[in-house]
Amino acid sequence: MINLANLEVWFVTGSQHLYGEATLKTVAEHASTIAKNLSDSPEMPCKVVFKPIVTTPDEIYRLVQEANQHPQCIGIIAWMHTFSPAKMWIRGLQILQKPLCHFHTQFNRDIPFSEIDMDFMNLNQSAHGDREFGFILSRLRLERKVIVGHWQDSSVQAALNAWTRVAAARYDWQGARFARFGDNMRQVAVTEGDKVEAEAKFGYAVNGFGVGDLVARINAVSPAQVDALVDEYHEAYDVQATLQKGGQHHNALREAAKIELGLKAFLEEGDFKGYTNTFEDLHGMVQLPGIASQRLMAEGFGFGAEGDWKTAALVRAAKVMGAGLSGGNSFMEDYTYHFEPDNAMVLGAHMLEICPSIARSKPRCEIHPLGIGGKADPVRLVFDSAGGKALNVSMIDLGNRFRLIVNEVEAFDPPADLPKLPVARAFWRPLPDMAQGCAAWLYAGGAHHTVYSQNLQTEHWEAFAAMFGIELVVIDAKTDIRSLKNELRWNEMYYRN
Numbered sequence: 111m112i113n114l115a116n117l118e119v120w121f122v123t124g125s126q127h128l129y130g131e132a133t134l135k136t137v138a139e140h141a142s143t144i145a146k147n148l149s150d151s152p153e154m155p156c157k158v159v160f161k162p163i164v165t166t167p168d169e170i171y172r173l174v175q176e177a178n179q180h181p182q183c184i185g186i187i188a189w190m191h192t193f194s195p196a197k198m199w200i201r202g203l204q205i206l207q208k209p210l211c212h213f214h215t216q217f218n219r220d221i222p223f224s225e226i227d228m229d230f231m232n233l234n235q236s237a238h239g240d241r242e243f244g245f246i247l248s249r250l251r252l253e254r255k256v257i258v259g260h261w262q263d264s265s266v267q268a269a270l271n272a273w274t275r276v277a278a279a280r281y282d283w284q285g286a287r288f289a290r291f292g293d294n295m296r297q298v299a300v301t302e303g304d305k306v307e308a309e310a311k312f313g314y315a316v317n318g319f320g321v322g323d324l325v326a327r328i329n330a331v332s333p334a335q336v337d338a339l340v341d342e343y344h345e346a347y348d349v350q351a352t353l354q355k356g357g358q359h360h361n362a363l364r365e366a367a368k369i370e371l372g373l374k375a376f377l378e379e380g381d382f383k384g385y386t387n388t389f390e391d392l393h394g395m396v397q398l399p400g401i402a403s404q405r406l407m408a409e410g411f412g413f414g415a416e417g418d419w420k421t422a423a424l425v426r427a428a429k430v431m432g433a434g435l436s437g438g439n440s441f442m443e444d445y446t447y448h449f450e451p452d453n454a455m456v457l458g459a460h461m462l463e464i465c466p467s468i469a470r471s472k473p474r475c476e477i478h479p480l481g482i483g484g485k486a487d488p489v490r491l492v493f494d495s496a497g498g499k500a501l502n503v504s505m506i507d508l509g510n511r512f513r514l515i516v517n518e519v520e521a522f523d524p525p526a527d528l529p530k531l532p533v534a535r536a537f538w539r540p541l542p543d544m545a546q547g548c549a550a551w552l553y554a555g556g557a558h559h560t561v562y563s564q565n566l567q568t569e570h571w572e573a574f575a576a577m578f579g580i581e582l583v584v585i586d587a588k589t590d591i592r593s594l595k596n597e598l599r600w601n602e603m604y605y606r607n
Contacts, residue, residue, distance in 0.1 A: 112410040112433040114278050117156040118182045119211075121145035122173060123163050124194030124243065133233055137191045138163045140217040144189075144261045153267040155275055155434060156184070165194075170202035178207045185209035185277035187270070190239035191217065192232070196246035203250055209277045209577050210254040211270070212247065214240045219260045253576050269569075276573040279427040286314035286383045288412065288422055289376070291321050292391030295416035300557040303420055303507030311512065312578060314383075316419040321387075325394035327379075328372030339367040343401075347475040347491060359477045359487070362397065366489035369395065370402035377411060384412025384422040389461070389483035398483050400462035400490035401475065403441075404534070407465035413441050414559060415463055420505045421559045425465075427574070428503070428561045437564030438467025442502065442536065444558055447544075448525075454544035455525075455537050458502075458562060462490045464534035468564055470496035470523070478532040495536035495562075497522040502540070502560040503571060504551075511605045514575045515556040516568055517547060517585040536562060541587045550585040550594050581605060 123141040125134055145160035164170045177183045185208045216236040247254055255273045259266035294302050305316045340363060343349060353363040377385060389398050407413050410433075412426030421441060428439035445459045461480060466473050473491040480488055500521045506513050519538040528535065540547025568584055575582035581601055585594070 112430055114155040114275070114430070114433050115157070116182060117184050117278055117281065118159045118180070119156060119185045119187055119274055119277065120159050120161050120177055120183055121148070122161050122186050122188045124165075124170075124188065124190045124199070124239070125163050125192045126165050126194055129192060129232060133192070134163060134165070136233060140191060141189070144215075144217065148261065148267065148270065151267050153264070153271045155271060156278065158187070167198040167201055170199055171205070174202040174206050178205065183208060184281040185211065185274070187211045187213050188243065189213045189215060190236060190243045192235045193239040193242060196242045199243065199246050200250070203246065203252060206252070209273075209280060210247075210252065211273050212240065212244060212254050212256045213261075213270075214256060214258040215261045215266070217261075219262065253579060255573055255576070272567070272569050273573055275431040275433075276570055276577060278433075279430040279574065280313075280577050282383070282430045283423065283427065284313040286423070286426070287381060288314060288316045288419055288426075289380065289382045289385040290316055290318045290417060290419055291324055291385060291387040293318065293388070293417055295388050295390060298416060300506060300555075301414070301416055301418035301420070301559065305419070307507075308420070308423075308512075311580070312423070314423055316423075321391055321393050321395065324373065324376055327376045328369055328395070331368045331371045331375075335371050336364050336367045339371060340364060343367065343475055347473050349475040350477060353475060353477055353489065362477050362487065363475070363489055365396045365486070366401050369397070369399050370405060373399060373402050374406060377406070382411075384414075384426045386414045386417050386419050386422050388416045389485075390416075392483060392485055395485065397486045397488040398462065398480065400488040403463040404466055404491050407440060407463070408438075408467050413463060413465075415441065415443075415460060418557075418559050420507070421557070421561065424503060424505050424561045428563050428566060431570050431574075432563065432565040435565040437496075437498075438465055438469075439561060439563045439565065440465035440468045442560045442562035444502075444560070445535075449544075453525075455522075455539050456519075456544075457535060457537060458495075459531075459533045459535040461533065462488055464495075464536075466491050466493060466534070468495045468536065468562065469493040469534070473534070476532055490532070491534060492532055493534050494524050495521065495534070496564070498564065500536075500538060501563045501566060501568065501571070502538075503563065504556040504560045506555050506557055508555070511581055513555065513581040513583060514571060515551065515554045515583045515585070516571045517541070517551060517556070518568060518587065519547075521564075541585065542589050546589060546591055547585055549591055550589050553591070553595060553598060554583045554585070
């Protein structure tokens with residue numbers, strides 16, 4: 111499972127020696143109090159670590175060097191309590207390799223109107239000290255997140271929470287490995303991309319492995335291991351009668367468990383954070399991994415079907431960002447439409463691999479024919495997703511850049527029973543409406559595979575795109591097709607090289 115608690119963001123406060131040692135001592139006390147309060151807040155998913163006040167170019171440079179090399183530091187929150195001359199930040203900022211949040215706050219919430227004097231004014235200078243810092247960040251063209259407000263305000267802490275989660279996902283991608291069993295689904299375009307450029311841009315590597323390597327690991331699973339996992343299936347899900355012990359398809363359930371155990375062992379032994387496979391390359395496997403992929407996603411592994419490594423990596427990022435939050439994140443596909451007037455909607459599903467983290471109730475463990483792949487009938491979890499606000503997120507490779515596309519959607523419970531559709535599924539309506547939402551997605555080139563998220567907001571993905579310096583296209587309630595087409599044209603000029 112994904113645990114963010116051991117990660118750190120460093121709280122760095124700038125000042126200068128102009129004000130004297132007594133003032134610097136007070137600055138340090140204030141900064142330490144803020145850092146501890148944030149670290150103890152339930153809003154923060156990881157530790158906020160107070161760092162000594164920096165007042166010289168050398169102190170700043172050394173601190174940034176340390177942050178770059180520290181194995182648990184995922185980013186820096188910078189605050190200028192007093193006026194910190196920005197030229198002394200240049201060398202340090204030029205070598206910064208971790209995400210930066212510029213926190214525009216101050217220690218006191220209110221102005222003490224009856225007591226304020228020049229000593230108070232000299233100490234509490236964030237209002238213009240942070241402007242000096244903001245200038246040098248703009249002058250150096252440094253990407254950063256700006257958060258404004260009092261540090262005890264819940265909305266401010268929520269914004270810091272969101273940024274920290276994104277920084278954790280970026281950190282998780284650095285040096286990450288994704289396994290690709292087999293190749294891309296034949297003749298499909300959007301699931302392909304430049305894996306070399308992805309590693310240079312995002313920090314993760316995608317490498318191919320023969321299905322035979324996986325089959326060897328599956329075949330090494332012991333009957334006792336299978337027995338234990340089959341018992342777990344019975345405890346966690348409503349298992350179809352024919353899959354239960356003595357049932358007609360019980361051996362299929364055991365084979366599915368064997369596949370899950372072998373696949374998980376392969377991923378853990380190779381330190382992989384996700385994987386792809388394809389039904390066109392299953393040589394040596396009895397059935398296509400269904401319940402295995404679903405359960406491994408629920409444990410935090412990224413997954414993409416048909417060789418879609420970009421979505422596999424994106425699912426993993428969403429799992430990290432959403433760790434500990436209510437709701438889930440899953441691989442998803444826009445499968446078919448309902449065009450009823452005034453009630454148009456999308457049915458999202460896949461052949462097998464939808465993560466049970468988005469289920470609204472206890473999943474059912476079932477076996478049904480698949481119709482493609484030429485293998486034995488696969489075991490899968492069948493369930494409906496819950497209603498509410500959600501997102502569909504896609505990453506595409508445009509040749510000269512990566513584009514991240516985010517569509518805000520309104521999900522809802524199934525409008526009717528689906529007794530003959532034996533897959534996990536979700537229903538939603540894209541914003542701003544079905545026609546414009548789908549048209550905007552097509553104009554932007556969004557893929558048919560997505561990350562479907564119940565617990566992340568556009569704010570997370572906006573920060574995510576900014577940290578990696580990639581294009582972001584948002585489709586929401588305010589989207590207008592004419593304006594979107596202009597935005598895409600302007601973006602084409604911006605990213606042209």
